[in-house]
Amino acid sequence: MAHDYGYFAWYELITTDVAAAATFYRDVIGWETQEASTPQFPYVLFMAGQDQAAGLMALPEEGRKMGAMPRWMGYVGVRDTHAAADQIKHLGGAVYVPPTDTNIGRISVVADAHTSTFGLIDSLQVAPQLPTDSSKPGRIGWHELFAADLDAEVAFYCKLFGWQKADNGNHMADAYVSLSAGGQVIGGAFKKPPKGSPPFWLFYFNVDDLDAAAERVRAGGGQTSYNDEELPGGLSVAHCVDPQGASFALQGKKGHAPKMGWSTEWEGFSSRGQLVAPKPQRKSEN
Numbered sequence: 001m002a003h004d005y006g007y008f009a010w011y012e013l014i015t016t017d018v019a020a021a022a023t024f025y026r027d028v029i030g031w032e033t034q035e036a037s038t039p040q041f042p043y044v045l046f047m048a049g050q051d052q053a054a055g056l057m058a059l060p061e062e063g064r065k066m067g068a069m070p071r072w073m074g075y076v077g078v079r080d081t082h083a084a085a086d087q088i089k090h091l092g093g094a095v096y097v098p099p100t101d102t103n104i105g106r107i108s109v110v111a112d113a114h115t116s117t118f119g120l121i122d123s124l125q126v127a128p129q130l131p132t133d134s135s136k137p138g139r140i141g142w143h144e145l146f147a148a149d150l151d152a153e154v155a156f157y158c159k160l161f162g163w164q165k166a167d168n169g170n171h172m173a174d175a176y177v178s179l180s181a182g183g184q185v186i187g188g189a190f191k192k193p194p195k196g197s198p199p200f201w202l203f204y205f206n207v208d209d210l211d212a213a214a215e216r217v218r219a220g221g222g223q224t225s226y227n228d229e230e231l232p233g234g235l236s237v238a239h240c241v242d243p244q245g246a247s248f249a250l251q252g253k254k255g256h257a258p259k260m261g262w263s264t265e266w267e268g269f270s271s272r273g274q275l276v277a278p279k280p281q282r283k284s285e286n
Contacts, residue, residue, distance in 0.1 A: 005170045006162055007076065007130075007181050008075065008140070009075055009124065009129060010054070010075040010077075010105075010119075010124065011074050012072070012073045012104075012119070013046075013057075013072055013140075013246060014058075014071055014073060014246075015059060016059050016244050020054055021056060021243075021244060023059075024221070025242075027216050028029070028220060029048075029215045030048070031047060032046075033046060034058065036104075036126075037103075043057050043104070044057070048136070048138030049247060051124050051138075051139070053129070066137065067240060069245055071076075071200075071247070073117065076121070076161060077088070077122065077128060078120050078122050081107065082099050084120045085098065087160060088111075088160065091156055091160060092113035092216070093113050093156070094110065094111045094115075096110060096111065097109035105123045106123045107119055107121050108121075112153055113156055114152065115148075115198055115199055116146075116147070116153065117200065119129075131184050131186065132240075134186075137206050138272075139206055140204065141251055142251060143188075144188050144201050145157075145187070145188070145202075146192040146199055146202060147190065148189070148198065153199070154177050154189055163179045163186075164179070166178040166179060166180040166185045175191065175282045189202055204249040205250055208252055208253070209254075210235075210236050210237070210250055210251065210252040211254050211278055214238040214240070217250075221243035223240060223244055224239070225240070227237065230254075234253050235252060235253060237249055237251045
């Protein structure tokens with residue numbers, strides 16, 4: 001499986017405060033850090049026990065000047081980043097960083113035809129996350145695309161990586177599409193509301209106790225948007241923003257009842273394609 005292509009193989013947090021981010025994710029998820037810098041490329045690894053879970057690096061100054069914000073980046077493994085980058089341009093996408101050799105492998109930062117950013121990687125120099133790792137604590141358990149044009153963006157990734165639509169199991173084919181690679185469901189996509197954030201990929205981190213982890217997010221200066229519906233397998237989710245502004249999500253079993261101040265929806269959807277019905281408004285007592 002280590003040499004399979006078309007899967008998300010690596011994840012990276014690009015942020016404005018590396019030290020603060022290392023502390024925040026250690027406290028929230030339990031990741032430790034390991035130095036992996038070279039003289040030309042400062043870099044830190046997030047470690048889930050003995051496993052390399054993700055990377056951590058500073059947002060380059062030129063990126064900040066252009067308005068780039070802290071974000072999580074997911075890299076899809078490919079045979080040849082040059083060929084994949086060329087195909088992305090042919091499909092109407094953009095190549096922001098051309099194929100470049102780094103200390104984690106040969107990477108390219110790209111976007112689909114509706115500006116959702118992601119990465120390509122080949123010749124990995126780090127241990128990739130395998131599809132079988134997606135249920136392990138501290139690893140990435142789900143990938144979700146907030147799409148501007150659901151049909152067009154799903155078609156883009158299916159053509160690029162050979163992904164296929166999968167049965168989402170909840171009869172929401174018009175609203176949510178589950179995606180599979182090599183016969184395994186790896187993520188989903190739904191059409192985001194016209195207003196709000198631009199299209200983007202959201203990554204879900206596995207935790208044992210969702211409520212406790214979400215409280216640690218808030219204690220560390222982050223924000224949470226909590227969904228109180230239980231998903232198949234007994235999991236629940238919380239969408240989060242870290243103190244530097246990078247969006248991510250948590251998934252795990254709830255440890256106790258949610259506390260006041262948590263919302264129950266994010267852009268109209270819960271995780272994994274379960275639609276959240278608007279709650280009725282209480283009538284004014286005046």
